[in-house]
Amino acid sequence: MNRKTLVLPALVGLLAPALAACGGSDSGSKSGDAIVVGTTDRFTATKQAPAPLDPAYAYDIGPWNLLRQTVQTLMITPKGEGQPVPEAAEKCGFTDSGNERYACTLREGLKFANGDPVTAADVKFSIDRARTIKADTGVFALLSTVDTVETQGDREVIFHLNTADATFPFKLSTPVAGIVNPKDYDKNKLRDGFSMDGSGPYTMKADVKNNELVDAVFTKNPHYQGTLKVNNDKVEVRTFPDADAMGAAIDKGDIDVMTRAMSPEQIRKLSNSSGDGKVDLVEMPGLEIRYLAFNTDAPSVKNKAVRKAIAQVINRSDLVAKVYGTQAEALYSMVPATITGHSNSFFNKYGDPSVSKAKSLLDKAGVTTPVKFTMHYTTDHYGPATKKEFEVLQQQLNSSGLFDVSIEGTPWKVFHPTMQKRQYDVFGMGWFPDFPDADSFIAPFLDADNTLNTPYVSNDIRKNLLPESRRQADRLTASSSLTGIQDIVAKDVPLLPLWQGKQYVAARDDITGAAYVINSSATLQLWELGRGVSS
Template sequence: MNRKTLVLPAVLGLLVPVLAACGGTGGGQGGDGIVVGTTDRFTASKDAPAPLDPAYAYDVGPWNILRQTVQTLMVQPRGDGDPVPEAAEKCGFTDTGNERYACTLRDGLTFSDGDAVTAADVKYSINRALAIEADSGVFALLSNIDTIETQGEREVIFHLKTADATFPFKLSTPVAGIVDADEYPRDRLRDGFAVDGSGPYTLKSEVRGDELVKAVFTRNPKYKGALEVRNDQVEMVSYEDADAMGKALEEGDIDLMTRTMSPEQIRKLSEDSGDVDLIETPGLGIRYLAFDTTDPAVKSKAVRQAMAQIVNRSELVSKVYGSQAEPLYSLVPASITGHSNSFFNKYGEPDTSKARKLLEQAGITTPVALTLHYTTDHYGPATKDEFEVLRKQLNASGLFDVRIKGTPWSTFRPAEQKGEYQVYGMGWFPDFPDADNFLAPFLDKDNFLGSPYANRRIRTDLIPESRREADRLSAASSLQDIQDIVAEDVPVLPLWQGKQYVAARGDVTGTAYALNSSATLQLWELGRGVSG
């Protein structure tokens, strides 16, 4: 067949990181299982010994393992829209104030070993995540829960501290995954790579040293839920780089590749003929610079504002990503309800003279010496090029003396959490597709970054106000105020949002639904057949 590029609307989802595994495969086309390639790595370390525990995991890679294996009460649908019941038969708010949320479990639900799943298991699992308070910060998604009540074997009632219209979305995230008390201790994380749940697949992990080298997902015959599983097995394999992954796809060693393809590779796939389909979707994934606002070099707001005034997003995107990304002027992507171009509204086009004036008025001596840190192996092979462009832009102003430093993710993330970096580059794929999830994880208490930045109005007024509105359009005013404050204080500096890509051999079906709008990998959608 002639290779074709399929451009899909946002409702069909976007590409996200998947599980990392290393090593070879028995051949994607020759076996019954579908083989997925990735360049991600998945490791356990002294700082992160429990990468697959739902009470710890807070990255799209481990989350996409957990989404295949551990059930949640709710699940996000194929495309856009509100979450729907999964382990639950039904869920909903039972009061007018969005503070009491009740769920009824499906009848006959069991873990993969045959043990019954009960309301007590749901309560245990969520209370466990809240009690452990892992340093990943994932527990903060559930921190608005006051108490959990059970009635019989199947009824669970959540009493919230304050109104939260986004709570159903949070119950669809892996931190709310249902685990067995016999396998997951109450007061500590479960180290290693084993996962036990009631999801559509069971997981077989092959481990070499501290790395998961192969992962095989096998259909769980005891699964009861909302998902239709269209295959019996999916294997995930990790490659050293995008070129090696692409070669494996060309040679038929894998059936589908996800992240991270290089910009050059995507351009080639979009132009060449062959038997590979490139599926393009609008993206909700964003990239940004984050600041340790207590560090002497960037403690002054004027320094951060000057950087915001100098960075040329259009040039950055054009030189590094071309048509595969778009400039971003807020933490909230342009396609999300409540988005505001707050950074453009405040700073306009890049202007060195305005940046110089900001620094002079604050009494800052120039050039300001800074190190911009980035991860070498988590956001794709173009990350180094991106930071080279940022370095050149800032240094060309004469106001900064910037150097850049790349570090592997296994070292980068723990160092970032410990506050070792002045300025560092990060990416974000949403926990769920709502503006709240692009703001609260960075600005609220117990935030994902461990950022020392705290704005009282955002935390005590604006975030709670926005969550009270079930109609998200009605929350736009509060959301815009938050974005305007971020543009003023610059605890983070948004850079761009990307389009997303999947490349698959022509006999793989379901690729349009392999990813949903909140970056969830849906392996159960993949099958074999004839594509047109």
């Protein structure tokens, strides 16, 4: 196959070039044939998590990417990224100098997909509902700076914040702030199952087997009003058990687009193959990160010296080279290198990997070696290379002689609730930001009600540095506070950043808009896809 690699420049906040797969116009698919998109994301309803697609519950990239197609938000990240712009709103903005009062005016004539009008009262209901339910995923914490929501008439919504929050417009672009119809969603209870309703660009019909969504058909919403140009009439999102099955489907022409998560081997093959085929690979900058998290109350890693010694031993460059090659790069902060406020805090503190320095840290703390613990990872959530990644980490730590590490992989539906119950001492996680700002790589893990439910608390971060950073509308001005937070993380090591990855989409060459179907935050934008003419 002739798989041409289109590379988009890593410029966050600037309009990327209008690259699309080979051939075709941007008029979109009008034939009624669905554009079929493959993914290895899994969507499962369980006893512990019966409402995977409720905006008040969902806090993961897969469910969010389905919600964004159907549930509209007041604000949205624009096509070229950068600052959010009004979407369900006609206009929004701070109305005071202290960034504590934020007002929005809804678009006139806005309707839900069933034809019901969308009112300011519905916005208030939706925001208050998420804050009231307080789902154990911690997604409600994105709205933690909201004090009260006021309405004036049918179109005016005013958010009174309990503290300055310059990142609030970004938070109104996330699915937890999605506008839902009170007829479809109970005020005090999550909506179980896989139904979604809203005023977004599509409606969704789900095919569910054994409590798992295997196929979702998105049909253009005739009542949609917003900023998005919808370039197709129908898109089908089809789930696959693994990357190999997804790759076979695009080779056979059963799907048109392949998104996350492809294997490193697939990406290399797609990049290097040549011939007369019909599939293109698009490479894009990404804000995905991977990291280790620690239950800082667990006996094996409660001593800070143990966590610091782990940070001193792990060789990120070796890890990336052996597992991901050029598809990722070493990361020395929870904040990616392309985000304003990034600082290489871990490299500044630990420098190059050193067993002797790690041994000294443990000796000074009186820690008996080897330190024994298990590193846990999920087998089916972050791509097929995760197991190899943890095998490399295990080898690095054990070869030092300072650690006796075992590894254990578990499916996500078991891994995630077990992690949140603090039953893992050390575990691997990935993160796609809620929005492209340093706050989204810090607050979800270090603020109150953190999504990991870890016991680590830094009062300086929570009470001083994080609030200071949110007062600054100019994010460059916030860099001092953000650097202070990253330095504390490097000193205490409740989290250990590993790498930052690129993003890839494969598409048959009669598909247009592939270069925009996901943005740097891995947000799925199905409306960008169209069907053109094959080369």
